[in-house]
Amino acid sequence: MKKALILLGCPESPSQTPMAVYVTHKFKQMGYEVTTASTPSAMKLLEVGDPEGYYIENKIDIDSCINELEDGMFDVLVGFIHKDAAVSYFVTFNSILNTPSIAIIFEKDMEKLEDFQNMVAESTNATIVSARAYHNPTPLRVRFDKAVKKLNESGKI
Amino acid sequence: MFCLETYLQESEDYEVLISRAGFKDCAKVIDENAPEVIHVKAGEKILGARIIGIPPVPVGINENKGTILFPYTKPCYGTAVVEIPVGKEEISKVRELNID
Numbered sequence: 001m002k003k004a005l006i007l008l009g010c011p012e013s014p015s016q017t018p019m020a021v022y023v024t025h026k027f028k029q030m031g032y033e034v035t036t037a038s039t040p041s042a043m044k045l046l047e048v049g050d051p052e053g054y055y056i057e058n059k060i061d062i063d064s065c066i067n068e069l070e071d072g073m074f075d076v077l078v079g080f081i082h083k084d085a086a087v088s089y090f091v092t093f094n095s096i097l098n099t100p101s102i103a104i105i106f107e108k109d110m111e112k113l114e115d116f117q118n119m120v121a122e123s124t125n126a127t128i129v130s131a132r133a134y135h136n137p138t139p140l141r142v143r144f145d146k147a148v149k150k151l152n153e154s155g156k157i
Numbered sequence: 158m159f160c161l162e163t164y165l166q167e168s169e170d171y172e173v174l175i176s177r178a179g180f181k182d183c184a185k186v187i188d189e190n191a192p193e194v195i196h197v198k199a200g201e202k203i204l205g206a207r208i209i210g211i212p213p214v215p216v217g218i219n220e221n222k223g224t225i226l227f228p229y230t231k232p233c234y235g236t237a238v239v240e241i242p243v244g245k246e247e248i249s250k251v252r253e254l255n256i257d
Contacts, residue, residue, distance in 0.1 A: 010233035039232050062232060063162070066200075066207045084179040088199075088230045092209045096200040123199075123211050 001033045007062070007079040007093055008038035009086035015106055015137040016080050017045045022141055023078050023104075024055045026148060030157075032076070037062045037093075062089065069096045076157045077101035079126075087116050091123045100156045102147060105130035106140055127151060161206035165229075165239065174226065176237040183228045183236045184215050190240075191217020191226050195255035203227060203251060204243070210236070213256060218248055225251055 004027040008020055020042075024034045035058040036046065046056045077097055079090035081104065094101050103126045107113040110132055117130050129147045131139035151157045165171065175186045188194055196213030197203070208214050209230040217226030217240075225243050230236040243251075 012233070041233070066209070067202075067205075069200075069207075083232070083235070085230050085232050085235050088180050088209050088211055088228075088236060089232060091211050092199040092207065095198060095212065096207070119211060 002031065002075040003073070004032040004034045004076045004078065005074040005093070005097070006034060006036045007077060007090060008036065008042045009080045009089070010039065010083055011042035011045050013082045013106065014135050015133050015140060016042070016082070017049060019104065019137045019140055019144070020046060020080065021050060021055050022137075023144065026145075027076070027078075028055070030148075030152070034058065035060060035074070037065050039063075066093070066096075069093065071096065071098045073097060074099055077126075079103050081105045081116055081120065082107050084116075087119045090120065090126075094124045094126060100151065101126040102144070102151070103128050103130075104140060104144060106133040108132065108134045161204050161229075164204075164241070168241075171239055171241040174238040174240060177235045178237065180211050180228060180230070180236050183238045184210075186238045187215040187217045187226050187228070190238075191215075191219055193218040193220065195252060196257050197251075197254045198256060201254050203254070204241075204247065216251055216254075218251060220248060223248075 027034050037060045050056050103120045105116050127147050129143045133140050194215050194217050199212045200207050210228045224240045226240045228236050229239045
């Protein structure tokens with residue numbers, strides 16, 4: 001079974017938690033075993049919304065898991081980015097795993113959004129899904145679906 | 158085994174040069190404060206912990222003081238630059254990771 005790693009950032013942006021559930025659902029539908037790496041606070045939000053673990057089955061701590069990561073351990077990486085620190089984490093996970101990846105970048109501030117996009121584009125070959133989003137995850141969801149469809153059709157994931 | 162996280166929680170002999178900052182600002186602080194700067198790949202292990210950052214990730218070396226300076230990132234708190242004392246052997250190990 002193919003494996004996907006979903007990397008969550010700081011949970012202060014409301015779009016992250018519902019999108020994390022959506023991305024997990026999407027990859028499970030595609031036959032992936034999905035693991036979610038996050039901070040304890042981001043995981044708590046997911047656990048409250050998914051008490052039976054219907055969507056979020058495999059959970060790991062973002063900081064303790066990084067030392068165990070190795071090249072090729074996952075078949076795809078999906079990272080949520082709405083802070084500078086999340087760019088650093090995503091680029092680092094991408095560099096270690098050396099696997100096809102999708103960066104979901106969202107920010108209210110257009111200048112920051114562009115800055116994050118440029119930093120990811122300069123340091124990775126990731127497919128970038130970005131939108132000026134905070135409360136409303138719909139633009140991200142629509143763009144994520146299109147990106148996944150394209151990657152799937154090209155055989156990359 | 159050395160654990161950087163525990164070390165930073167329990168020791169007082171390290172210095173934080175900047176905190177809650179962006180990675181680029183931290184890279185600048187390392188460049189400005191270290192007599193010698195090498196660059197490593199993102200995810201490289203230093204003192205047993207993976208370095209998180211945007212490559213090439215700067216790591217400062219101050220041989221006279223016996224310290225290294227490196228970026229330390231947390232998801233909700235941004236990036237800091239930490240200067241911690243290390244042995245000569247560790248400095249040699251860090252130099253071996255240089256990609257310049």
